[in-house]
Amino acid sequence: MQTPDRTTLLRELKNYLLLLEDVGYSEIPCETKLFAETGSLEPTIPSPVKIMASGKKATQLAQVREELGDCTRCKLSQGRKNIVFGSGNPQADLVFVGEGPGADEDEQGLPFVGRAGKKLTEIIEKGMNLDREKDTYICNIVKCRPPGNRDPEKEEIVACNPFLIQQLKAIKPKVVVALGKPAASTLLGRSVPITKERGTWHDYEGFKLMLTLHPAYLLRAYTVENRKAVHEDMKKVLKELGK
Ligand code: URA
Numbered sequence: 001m002q003t004p005d006r007t008t009l010l011r012e013l014k015n016y017l018l019l020l021e022d023v024g025y026s027e028i029p030c031e032t033k034l035f036a037e038t039g040s041l042e043p044t045i046p047s048p049v050k051i052m053a054s055g056k057k058a059t060q061l062a063q064v065r066e067e068l069g070d071c072t073r074c075k076l077s078q079g080r081k082n083i084v085f086g087s088g089n090p091q092a093d094l095v096f097v098g099e100g101p102g103a104d105e106d107e108q109g110l111p112f113v114g115r116a117g118k119k120l121t122e123i124i125e126k127g128m129n130l131d132r133e134k135d136t137y138i139c140n141i142v143k144c145r146p147p148g149n150r151d152p153e154k155e156e157i158v159a160c161n162p163f164l165i166q167q168l169k170a171i172k173p174k175v176v177v178a179l180g181k182p183a184a185s186t187l188l189g190r191s192v193p194i195t196k197e198r199g200t201w202h203d204y205e206g207f208k209l210m211l212t213l214h215p216a217y218l219l220r221a222y223t224v225e226n227r228k229a230v231h232e233d234m235k236k237v238l239k240e241l242g243k
Contacts, residue, residue: 057090060170064163068143074159076144076152082109086139086167088132093174093241096120097164098140099182099214100152106145111138112215119215120179128234130243137171139164141186157186165205175240176207177233180214199233210237 065085071077084101087110096112104114112120124132132138142152142160152160168176178184184192187204194211202209212233218226 055090057170057172061086061090061167064166064170067166068163071143074144074156076142076146076156079147080144081106083143084109084111084140084145085143086137087111088137089134090137090171092135092137092171094130094136094237095168095171095173095176096124096136096138096179097176097183097187098138098179100140100142101145102149103145111140115219116214116216119219123215123230123234127231128238128243137167137173139167141183151182161186168205168207173207175237176204176209177237178204178209178211180212180217183214184211198229199236201236208240210240 068083068085071083084105098112098116101111102114102116104117105111111117120138121132124130124136130136141164142156143163146152146156176187178187181192181194184194184197187209188202192211194213198211198213200211202211210233213226213230218230
């Protein structure tokens with residue numbers, strides 16, 4: 001077998017670390033076997049399949065990520081730097097679904113890490129008194145950045161939708177929250193007037209679905225009314241979660 005060059009090795013290592021992060025690891029799982037067993041004191045890094053077996057939901061989520069692969073199912077793949085699969089706890093009872101990665105998310109390969117992400121973290125941690133990493137899982141209706149932050153197109157949403165459904169089926173949350181009109185409209189399969197329908201419960205593939213305003217909208221229209229609306233919606237979510 002040919003030895004891969006340094007660039008390939010680094011790319012594969014980066015993909016491996018992103019995969020671990022995607023399925024909920026915050027540290028590198030590492031096994032150090034005894035000298036007597038292996039003839040070496042070098043730590044051995046187990047294969048993803050071996051590690052993921054530690055949690056059924058994490059394993060299933062890792063399988064979904066693997067199936068997505070280096071996706072080229074729609075044209076968004078042409079302009080992306082990184083696939084933004086999702087992040088958080090695969091065991092979480094609560095999943096937030098946004099619209100699609102922006103520039104910061106594309107750069108880092110992680111959802112909601114820019115300004116809207118900071119607002120979402122504030123809603124989760126200050127508003128709901130939950131821990132973003134421990135209590136939630138966050139993903140988007142499309143996993144690659146739409147150019148210039150335009151709304152994702154129908155065929156892009158359709159190409160990505162099976163992966164969103166599989167993510168939710170792996171996690172099996174008690175509640176899914178759609179953030180903003182594109183996410184709500186995608187999940188409900190119709191054009192949702194979000195300012196009218198926010199705060200209402202729906203069914204998505206058997207999951208309890210709450211609709212609320214997108215944090216980026218909240219930043220743009222930072223009114224007492226909008227902030228109160230999101231607060232009320234999240235209170236309903238907490239009640240449903242028994243918190
Ligand atoms: N907005 C979204 O809808 N998703 C992200 O990941 C970031 C910003």
